[in-house]
Amino acid sequence: MSSEVIGREVKRRRTFAIISHPDAGKSTMTEALALHARMISEAGAVHGKGGRRSTVSDWMEMEKARGISVSSTALQFKYACEATGDDKDFPHVINLVDTPGHSDFSEDTYRVLTAVDAAVMLIDAAKGLEPQTLKLFQVCRHRGIPVITVINKWDRPGQTPLELIDEISERIGLIPTPMFLPVGIAGDFRGLLDRRTGDYVKFTRTAGGAKIAPEELLDADATAQAEGDAWTAAAEESELLSELGQDHDQEMFLAGQTSPMIFTSAMLNFGVRQLLETLVEFAPPPRGRESIDGVAREVTDPFSAVVFKVQAGMDSSHRDRLAYMRIVSGEFERGMVVNHAQTGKPFATKYAQAVFGRDRATVDTAYPGDVVGLVNAMTLAPGDTLYLDPKVQYPPIPSFAPEHFSSLRVTTADKYKQFRKAIDQLDAEGVVQVLRNDIRGDASPVLAAVGPMQFEVVTARMKAEFNVDTIIEPLGYALARRTDEASVAELNRQRGVEVFTRSDGAILALFSDKWRLQYIEKEHKDLHLEPLVAAA
Numbered sequence: 001m002s003s004e005v006i007g008r009e010v011k012r013r014r015t016f017a018i019i020s021h022p023d024a025g026k027s028t029m030t031e032a033l034a035l036h037a038r039m040i041s042e043a044g045a046v047h048g049k050g051g052r053r054s055t056v057s058d059w060m061e062m063e064k065a066r067g068i069s070v071s072s073t074a075l076q077f078k079y080a081c082e083a084t085g086d087d088k089d090f091p092h093v094i095n096l097v098d099t100p101g102h103s104d105f106s107e108d109t110y111r112v113l114t115a116v117d118a119a120v121m122l123i124d125a126a127k128g129l130e131p132q133t134l135k136l137f138q139v140c141r142h143r144g145i146p147v148i149t150v151i152n153k154w155d156r157p158g159q160t161p162l163e164l165i166d167e168i169s170e171r172i173g174l175i176p177t178p179m180f181l182p183v184g185i186a187g188d189f190r191g192l193l194d195r196r197t198g199d200y201v202k203f204t205r206t207a208g209g210a211k212i213a214p215e216e217l218l219d220a221d222a223t224a225q226a227e228g229d230a231w232t233a234a235a236e237e238s239e240l241l242s243e244l245g246q247d248h249d250q251e252m253f254l255a256g257q258t259s260p261m262i263f264t265s266a267m268l269n270f271g272v273r274q275l276l277e278t279l280v281e282f283a284p285p286p287r288g289r290e291s292i293d294g295v296a297r298e299v300t301d302p303f304s305a306v307v308f309k310v311q312a313g314m315d316s317s318h319r320d321r322l323a324y325m326r327i328v329s330g331e332f333e334r335g336m337v338v339n340h341a342q343t344g345k346p347f348a349t350k351y352a353q354a355v356f357g358r359d360r361a362t363v364d365t366a367y368p369g370d371v372v373g374l375v376n377a378m379t380l381a382p383g384d385t386l387y388l389d390p391k392v393q394y395p396p397i398p399s400f401a402p403e404h405f406s407s408l409r410v411t412t413a414d415k416y417k418q419f420r421k422a423i424d425q426l427d428a429e430g431v432v433q434v435l436r437n438d439i440r441g442d443a444s445p446v447l448a449a450v451g452p453m454q455f456e457v458v459t460a461r462m463k464a465e466f467n468v469d470t471i472i473e474p475l476g477y478a479l480a481r482r483t484d485e486a487s488v489a490e491l492n493r494q495r496g497v498e499v500f501t502r503s504d505g506a507i508l509a510l511f512s513d514k515w516r517l518q519y520i521e522k523e524h525k526d527l528h529l530e531p532l533v534a535a536a
């Protein structure tokens, strides 16, 4: 495959994730995007409305019982962008990598962000910035991922645009640069003022918000008459923002300093096309990456990919283990035998699939930015590299700051061997972090997680796949710091502290609460206590 073809394919790709707090409307927005990309003809297929919550993804009984999505999956769709003048026969290709939507989110949510080139921060107009959004935003900032801000649910009463803009600038230091401003206050969403053209995009509601909302483009004069004060308010806000310098600046956006902002109603399908246009026009296409030894691999170089998630024990019709890889360079063709950098062994990709929820389709070719699910990937773990020569190995995915700690015990002594095997397997898959120390011994490791649901996944899989009954007991620790050998003895003398070695060799000190940590830091300034990535 010529590098020219790969280059063209890369240029038309956008890979992003939606970061939001539960209930901000991520599922509804995902569906609205699919509707606009003509993947579905009516809203209600991906996300069941009116309590009919259907499956975006459902695996394991516990997920079904709670009606939530535990797994990360990727949705690919094509979109012919007006702003970039797309040829309908060669539209943009958009990969939306889904993140678990429940508040008990886990490391998987964070790992997804290692696989995307941009993020859409979805905010409820009434609630503003919420805790989970903030945590995910910190990961984006840490990884230098540019963020587009979407204020959703504008059809319902909420804050004013300027209040929301202030809140975002002040609390997280990200400067919103609205591309579109709403005409009509929150709760009276009539349309959008396009700040670049000065035109008015007027929306018309469709029955139940099931279809794409028709748009009418009006110039400023016609609108001033039709919409009166609502238009004047939006025009004044726009002027004020321009005076403050809050106009889009591509360099500042890519540097993570500013964020193009849009106002939407995912439920009514208002502003969704504008989001797609903004995403395609401004979000960056996939780029090459540096290997662990600092060598750049360009997107047009031979095939390479990073595994960012491994998932097992999926729903009963597909019992297998799936590894999701994000392609970094080159062309992927199903059936290719690639190399696994971590083991040095070949890996056959006969059963490559695109996975979104229950639906799976065979993938024959894929390009940088695409996400491909590899079936029966028993040897692959998050952070692993797959490649075709020349060899490349990408830096490992960082492990994220755990906030929940529990000890795990097997209930029947004769199952100890299986228990060890299961722990090692789940650890290698990155289901949970496994910590050990001499006092507790091997029979009772401590599990560390970003979200407590990770513990339930461990006990459920222990039983289902290894037939081992376990008891999980929460421990009274709330946060972890990375430390070093020289600090261990002093830390062990402290109350409310316990030191462990994680399976990757990192030495972690767990603290009962942040006051204990602050006290120890103050009293013992020589101790090495380093925050972990994405510490809340």
Ligand code: G4P
Pocket (backbone or CB within 6 Å): 020, 021, 022, 023, 024, 025, 026, 027, 028, 029, 047, 048, 049, 050, 051, 052, 101, 152, 153, 154, 155, 156, 264, 265, 266, 267, 268
């Ligand atoms: P999530 O994935 O981020 O958790 O949010 P989800 O899309 O499930 O939306 C949460 C609730 O907010 C849903 O209502 C959904 O219909 C509603 N919602 C989403 N976007 C909008 C919007 O733009 N405007 C309004 N008014 N509501 C919106 P629900 O009552 O919990 O569920 P359902 O009965 O509608 O399914």
